[in-house]
Amino acid sequence: MQRTAQAPSPAPGNETGEPPIITDEEFDATIPSIDPDAPMGTIEDWDAEQARLDSQAPALGQTGDGTVGGDLLTAPLVDDPELAAPLGPLESFDVEPFDESRYTEADDDAARAVRYSYRIDGLDALDAADEANPEPDGAGSIRARFGELSALDDGDGKASNGAMVSARMLEDQQLLADLLIGQCYFDATVNGAIEFAESGTTGPMMVVLTASPGPCYRLGTITFNAPPVEPADLIARNFVPATGEPIDAERILAAEANIAVAMPQQGYPFAKVGQRDILLDPESVTGDYTLPVTPGARSSFGDIVTSGSTVFEAEHIAKLARFDKGDLYDSRLVDDLRKALVATGLYSVVAVQPEPSGTAAPDGTQYADLKVDQEAGPERTLAANAGYGTGQGIRAQGSWTHRNLFPPEGALIASITAGTQEQGASATFRRSNAGRRDRAVELSLSALRSDFAAYESFTGRLAGRVSYYSTPIWQKRLTYSYGFELLGTNEQDYNFTLGQRDRRTYYVAALPGQITWDRSNDLLDPTSGFRLSAQVSPEASLGSGTLFYGRGLLEGTGYYPVGDNIVIAGRARVGSIFGADRTDIAPSRRYYAGGGGSVRGFGYQELGPKDPDNRPIGGRSLVEAAAEIRYRFGNYGIVGFVDAGQVSTSSTPGFDDLRYGVGIGGRFYTNFGPMRLDVATPIARRPGESRVAVYISIGQAF
Structure with a gap:
């Protein structure tokens, strides 16, 4: 629910409805308390005190030494005859109009543009470690990654003004800190400063990022909060980082992604990887890693269910699959089926997703149905190709294809050949994925005239073929x-x-x-x-x-x-x-x-x-x-x-x-x-x- 603030009521005597500057309570609180027993002064006492103060301070005006002093409100006016003189006619003023053509924004930008360079201090210890024993947590990879993402580096040493340089510096401070933290330096801090060139020189300003990496934290215990899975080490063996290794963010994320990919390949289509927890111990400079994993039901392939504008029925889609009902679920085979459907050329959009069926399979797993969401694409295409060869001349061929004239995947192809030495036409019926995937049955009828140096022929041909390709x-x-x-x-x-x-x-x-x-x-x-x-x-x-x-x-x-x-x-x-x-x-x-x-x-x-x-x-x-x-x-x-x-x-x-x-x-x-x-x-x-x-x-x- 969204809350709406109610406007306050207008203060008494304030018809505009605007709130008072301060409330009565705040005004009363600022007034010092008055002692009721203190005697009250008279008006004559007030006037006498003001006269005494005025006699001690000279009036503000022109003094004998040419300075100005005193009170502006009580100073006498200086008698200046120029002030009493009348103004001259407007034409007497010599005013040159502003010539805009003599001014460009580039002039203004050039006046404000600054040049700068930058350096990173504080990574010497990491550089030395790189030379002794290069590791993924060394300074070399941090400097390289910083160079790819740095706002200062991207600016090529130029900025419109100093404020822009400062903004880039602040952005890169955070970037360098994040890179250090991402490569096991969780206590890292980065400070930024701008060193200006000496007065009278034209050299660029220097932006200095000073890093304090701190110690490199390494993995302590590694725990996976998950129920038992099959095989028992399925999760652990797909998590590559080991105890004692630096807590490298990219390496940790890659290992978690590997678990998310491997589990659907091993019978867990609904597995989910939760949010990791790393408990850092500054004394031992280690971090205990915990990852929750919800594997979901171990599943086998179930039925194929279609939806959308149907191109193929479930029976034909099953012929394209490289698995049978009851086989252990493997996401790689699902991806392969999706690619095979796309390869038919009959879809504009097709998606294949597992869905829990709630039905147990004989081997103790649960069936996971595959939902195939279909959206039909164009069924007809025109194609052409051409080539040239010495002795063969120019040869061009055009074809018209209806890929699903005889469902499923029964295509009719009409083609024409035209060339300097060949002319012909043909009609072909082709059923792709006939009975099994990547098997085709063809029947063609053609007429061709050839006129080569070797022979001249007029040929009629009827042919049939079964191919596995x-x-x-x-x-x-x-x-x-x-x-x-x-x-x-x-x-x-x-x-x-x-x-x-x-x-x-x-x-x-x-x-x-x-x-x-x-x-x-x-x-x-x-x-x-x-x-x-x-x-x-x-x-x-x-x-x-x-x-x-x-x-x-x-x-x-x-x-x-x-x-x-x-x-x-x-x-x-x-x-x-x-x-x-x-x-x-x-x-x-x-x-x-x-x-x-x-x-x-x-x-x-x-x-x-x-x-x-x-x-x-x-x-x-x-x-x-x-x-x-x-x-x-x-x-x-x-x-x-x-x-x-x-x-x-x-x-x-x-x-x-x-x-x-x-x-x-x-x-x-x-x-x-x-x-x-x-x-x-x-x-x-x-x-x-x-x-x-x-x-x-x-x-x-x-």
């Missing part, structure tokens, strides 16, 4: 995919029998599969670790008879950091097609090398055997290798690289005609990965090959 939230060690492809393609190829290029239609059915073992440290821009990948695709060429063959590809990449900013990266790839002659394999299904993702320095698909027109015809085997030195500075990077590769007509990879390319590249690092520009040249360039090849794309080359 890595995401930026959870980069998995093992990923895989498997599916099918049905395609019909009309392609132009060189017919060595006829000695000319002719067209042929191929019908292909394939069952492609891939498996990857990933031990790198980052999905988009790895700097350490390695990756191993294998692709296998049994295929059948249909049409004039049925021909079975297989395509296989092995690839490995490795990343080794040298210092903080340099990474050495390497890649090796080998592939083979077995079971069919080259002429029986559609040109688009053969192996090629050259380009930004293959052997830089050469055009797209440029390496390997060629026809009489010096156009690549592809082969049945492939070997590639690359080495890079990556140097990063801030958001930019420089890359030097050497690539090598060879394509052979035989199904057995060969190394007798390896071609090399060298170059340099630039990187601009963004939050979604690096953008790259690589420029390379072939070694021992042959007729028809470009002197320089340029590649622009998103992501590292490997």
Whole structure:
């Protein structure tokens, strides 16, 4: 309740209602008491006393020596003829008007501005202790922290006036005292003083902060007021400071925060850490530490409860969770679920919080339900990307996606490809988190026209795939995919029998599969670790008879950091097609090398055997290798690289005609990965090959 003061009543005779200056009681109290037995004087006695006093003091006026003395009220007026003279006309006064243009605020500020410097005295003992045995309670860390927060330091030795310097000094006195107290010096005091430069000099004033740290208090007994928990040492083992250590505020706060984080990770979602108490003993220079902890009920995961504008039902959310009902509560798994929900891209806001259910679980814990508060976000997106490569030309792709057209997470993706050498369109149905987290099922239909030096094709493709993939939230060690492809393609190829290029239609059915073992440290821009990948695709060429063959590809990449900013990266790839002659394999299904993702320095698909027109015809085997030195500075990077590769007509990879390319590249690092520009040249360039090849794309080359 808020109280309101009542205004006093007006004093008698005071119609304005204002209170009297003093009350009657206060006035009576100030009057000295009068002795009733003392004789009263007469008026004649009063007049005689005043006449005597006037005769002893001369009247205030002009004396003979030119001084002024006496009583102003009784002094006779001096007869000055100037006082009786009339005033002259106003125009006779020579008055120059004030010129504002000659005055600026900067002039005033410059007149008042002061310069200063400051120093801290009294920390010599702590400095000496630092040199002998550096500890977190030394003067070095106090001086460094003071420099970060100091108002005097932030002012750069300049202030508008002395009052500002004084205010900064007072602020920094308290800051330095707080820093000392925060690092175990609970008896610390700090005094401030300003030393002015000598008269006649222009040097700055000096602000001196004199600290008296006093002794460093250390932890005595450490007590946790809490009921028994499981395991019994859960609270104590997460409190790092030990008896005998300095009572460092930051270290104590970090330890308390560690308890608040660790307990929800070990089955206590409703744990609360109370207000600490430190009892200081000046004699032993120790402090007994007591921390109340309310762990709450030990809990297991219960049901998932949704609220808000529902995007997913509880059943689908449970598929994204990496825990089952009845598992011991772990806040890290709750955070992981929240990230997975955000990663779907279907939420504008989503929150996941535990709630007590009051229901006991079979293992003696209590169920903690998870409340998922949902707010739907936009379901449709537009995206575009573009790139350029020598031999591949300019290629741009745009897509429209409805991510939840077929709930839950059934997306429809329509895309268009436009480029100097590729044009096409596709439609894809994709269900993310299908049956389990990070598993996707896709079905796509596409039409594509390609016009490269190696072949020209018109291809229609129907494909399906099931994949278990890595995401930026959870980069998995093992990923895989498997599916099918049905395609019909009309392609132009060189017919060595006829000695000319002719067209042929191929019908292909394939069952492609891939498996990857990933031990790198980052999905988009790895700097350490390695990756191993294998692709296998049994295929059948249909049409004039049925021909079975297989395509296989092995690839490995490795990343080794040298210092903080340099990474050495390497890649090796080998592939083979077995079971069919080259002429029986559609040109688009053969192996090629050259380009930004293959052997830089050469055009797209440029390496390997060629026809009489010096156009690549592809082969049945492939070997590639690359080495890079990556140097990063801030958001930019420089890359030097050497690539090598060879394509052979035989199904057995060969190394007798390896071609090399060298170059340099630039990187601009963004939050979604690096953008790259690589420029390379072939070694021992042959007729028809470009002197320089340029590649622009998103992501590292490997």
